Amino acid sequence: MAEVKLRDVRKTYTGGIEAVKGVSFDVPDGALCVLVGPSGCGKSTLLRMIAGIETITSGEIRIGERIVNDIEPSERDIAMVFQNYALYPHMSVYDNMAYGLRNRGTPKAEIETRVREAAKMLEIEPYLKRRPRDLSGGQRQRVAMGRAIVRKPAVFLFDEPLSNLDAKLRGQMRVEIKKLQRSLDVTSVYVTHDQLEAMTLADILVVLNLGQIEQIGPPLELYSRPASMFVAGFIGAPAMNFIPVRADGDGLSAEGGGLSGARGFAVPKQGAVLGVRPEHLTLSGIEGGALFDLEVMVVEAVGAETFIYGKLPTGKEVIVRLYDNIPKVGGRITVSAAREHLHLFDSGSGRRI
Amino acid sequence: MKRALFQNRFLPFLLIAPQIAITMIFFYWPAIQALWQSFLLQDAFGLSTTFVWFENYKHLYESAEYYRTIGTTLFFSTIVSFTSLSIALLLAVQADKPLRASGIYRTLLIWPYAVAPAVAGVLWAFMFQPSFGILARGLRELGYDWNPLLNGNHAMTMVVAAAAWKQISYNFLFFLAGLAAIPRSLHEAAAIDGARPFRRFWTIVFPLLSPTTFFLIVVNIVYAFFDTFGIIDAMTGGGPAKATETMVYKVYFDGRLGGDLGGSAAQSVILMIIVIGLTAIQFKYVERKVTY
Numbered sequence: 001m002a003e004v005k006l007r008d009v010r011k012t013y014t015g016g017i018e019a020v021k022g023v024s025f026d027v028p029d030g031a032l033c034v035l036v037g038p039s040g041c042g043k044s045t046l047l048r049m050i051a052g053i054e055t056i057t058s059g060e061i062r063i064g065e066r067i068v069n070d071i072e073p074s075e076r077d078i079a080m081v082f083q084n085y086a087l088y089p090h091m092s093v094y095d096n097m098a099y100g101l102r103n104r105g106t107p108k109a110e111i112e113t114r115v116r117e118a119a120k121m122l123e124i125e126p127y128l129k130r131r132p133r134d135l136s137g138g139q140r141q142r143v144a145m146g147r148a149i150v151r152k153p154a155v156f157l158f159d160e161p162l163s164n165l166d167a168k169l170r171g172q173m174r175v176e177i178k179k180l181q182r183s184l185d186v187t188s189v190y191v192t193h194d195q196l197e198a199m200t201l202a203d204i205l206v207v208l209n210l211g212q213i214e215q216i217g218p219p220l221e222l223y224s225r226p227a228s229m230f231v232a233g234f235i236g237a238p239a240m241n242f243i244p245v246r247a248d249g250d251g252l253s254a255e256g257g258g259l260s261g262a263r264g265f266a267v268p269k270q271g272a273v274l275g276v277r278p279e280h281l282t283l284s285g286i287e288g289g290a291l292f293d294l295e296v297m298v299v300e301a302v303g304a305e306t307f308i309y310g311k312l313p314t315g316k317e318v319i320v321r322l323y324d325n326i327p328k329v330g331g332r333i334t335v336s337a338a339r340e341h342l343h344l345f346d347s348g349s350g351r352r353i
Numbered sequence: 354m355k356r357a358l359f360q361n362r363f364l365p366f367l368l369i370a371p372q373i374a375i376t377m378i379f380f381y382w383p384a385i386q387a388l389w390q391s392f393l394l395q396d397a398f399g400l401s402t403t404f405v406w407f408e409n410y411k412h413l414y415e416s417a418e419y420y421r422t423i424g425t426t427l428f429f430s431t432i433v434s435f436t437s438l439s440i441a442l443l444l445a446v447q448a449d450k451p452l453r454a455s456g457i458y459r460t461l462l463i464w465p466y467a468v469a470p471a472v473a474g475v476l477w478a479f480m481f482q483p484s485f486g487i488l489a490r491g492l493r494e495l496g497y498d499w500n501p502l503l504n505g506n507h508a509m510t511m512v513v514a515a516a517a518w519k520q521i522s523y524n525f526l527f528f529l530a531g532l533a534a535i536p537r538s539l540h541e542a543a544a545i546d547g548a549r550p551f552r553r554f555w556t557i558v559f560p561l562l563s564p565t566t567f568f569l570i571v572v573n574i575v576y577a578f579f580d581t582f583g584i585i586d587a588m589t590g591g592g593p594a595k596a597t598e599t600m601v602y603k604v605y606f607d608g609r610l611g612g613d614l615g616g617s618a619a620q621s622v623i624l625m626i627i628v629i630g631l632t633a634i635q636f637k638y639v640e641r642k643v644t645y
Contacts, residue, residue: 051541051545052544052545053541053544053545072544073541073544073545074544074545074546074547074548078545079545080541080542080545082538082541082542083538084536084538086536086538086539086541086542088539088542088543088557089561090560090561090563099543099546099548099556100545100546100547103546103547103548103552104547147542147546151546
């Protein structure tokens with residue numbers, strides 16, 4: 001049981017490349033914190049610094065009450081699940097799980113109990129005598145988790161643990177990780193580039209970009225009030241539509257027309273970027289909302305929902321998610337979005353206005 | 354297997370002809386000659402030859418001297434392989450760490466492999482030469498009465514050192530490649546699992562290197578059996594008092610210097626059987642069994 005606290009953590013590689021540029025956040029006891037961002041954003045480096053397998057250039061990392069900057073990985077009371085599982089190929093599943101306990105001089109009987117217990121929880125009991133190469137991807141994933149669980153660490157670290165699994169299995173394991181984390185109630189830091197994983201797993205979501213934090217908060221808060229265009233575009237699928245806008249007495253307008261309504265927004269003189277999610281656009285007119293006149297370019301029926309790829313007169317693409325009254329390609333539609341679903345961003349900095 | 358297509362029916366045969374010719378002339382022909390000669394007995398002047406069936410083998414079977422040579426060979430090859438493999442592994446583990454000048458370090462370690470055995474032998478013989486060799490003088494200054502020309506154990510130490518030194522490069526290269534094939538995340542996982550570097554090496558790295566190690570053991574034994582002829586010839590000539598005479602050296606000694614062609618040929622045939630055996634082991638196990 002421990003909190004994880006990062007204070008102005010930096011990582012500069014030899015050669016001067018800054019991978020992490022001053023990151024601070026807290027993970028409360030028992031919470032699952034997800035670090036998400038595109039590749040190269042520094043999320044894995046950050047996790048490896050918490051684990052102790054990457055040195056910290058400056059700043060401070062605390063696990064519980066201790067500053068762990070100069071403490072060996074094995075002494076940090078953490079367990080890590082690697083992307084490629086990092087199972088010891090020459091050891092049986094049992095030995096893989098027991099290895100960490102043996103190194104710490106845990107009594108044999110205790111090891112046996114803990115390994116059996118974890119194996120039962122993860123439903124890998126029948127495979128305890130097998131070698132990792134005789135297991136499927138999903139089973140290996142479970143063994144990797146088992147190896148972390150038996151140690152009963154204060155913190156779990158996950159480095160993109162599901163990215164080597166196929167889509168169906170990934171969904172399944174995602175739910176299991178969530179359940180497991182809840183039932184064990186262990187503070188966890190989870191790294192992923194998959195926004196769906198991030199949204200569904202996180203208690204606290206940390207969006208990283210270019211080695212810096214873009215926004216921290218509960219996932220739904222990031223979804224409904226993104227602090228920047230980067231967060232807005234990263235969270236949610238399909239991604240949020242962005243349209244450059246200006247404002248006058250009649251409300252918002254886009255260059256070349258096609259946009260009206262939504263009076264009373266304070267837009268800087270040089271203009272701003274309007275963000276609106278595909279799922280917030282509807283065919284019914286909403287009082288006081290923004291209206292978009294679109295030419296229908298492509299209709300993509302996914303089954304439960306249909307995505308309409310529309311075009312404003314300027315050629316700017318706008319995606320709309322609809323459930324019925326699906327228009328024909330080449331037709332024109334007017335869709336609207338409620339005021340609370342309109343996001344304005346500074347066109348220079350990309351920050352929320 | 355992919356079938357290559359040739360327009361000309363004879364071209365493929367023409368292309369492999371040089372290799373076939375070399376194999377025939379330098380491998381099969383001498384092998385058959387040796388086999389045939391091992392059944393013959395020549396008089397001391399080479400004037401008459403008698404077909405004696407297995408007489409030469411029987412003679413070896415009853416010769417205490419031959420057993421001593423086998424003993425010397427086993428001892429020599431075990432010590433050479435073990436020494437060379439351990440030093441190479443130690444160096445490879447060090448070179449596998451991120452080092453500033455790792456490129457230079459690795460290149461320098463590979464050089465000895467390019468030295469011909471006889472040259473290596475002369476080089477080491479110079480260093481160990483009792484009166485002016487640099488290593489011999491050092492030993493003498495430490496109060497050690499070093500004389501490989503008279504003392505068999507000293508001579509053995511000397512040839513072992515030279516033979517092992519020459520093979521370190523080869524072993525080093527394979528160990529380095531083997532180490533590079535172990536994913537970094539395994540080291541990291543073991544570090545998090547609380548294994549200190551020393552324990553990590555013996556529980557994770559060494560077991561994962563075992564396919565490489567097994568392959569190298571076979572290669573090193575073959576090397577110590579056969580390729581060290583040049584070193585022994587240049588350094589000790591099998592002496593003093595046959596203390597460094599290996600099986601291969603005895604073949605040369607009995608045949609060329611002793612004039613016992615039949616006995617020498619019989620010894621060659623025995624060595625041939627050993628090589629065939631070692632190669633079979635290598636193919637059978639290295640290619641399949643010990644892999645992860």
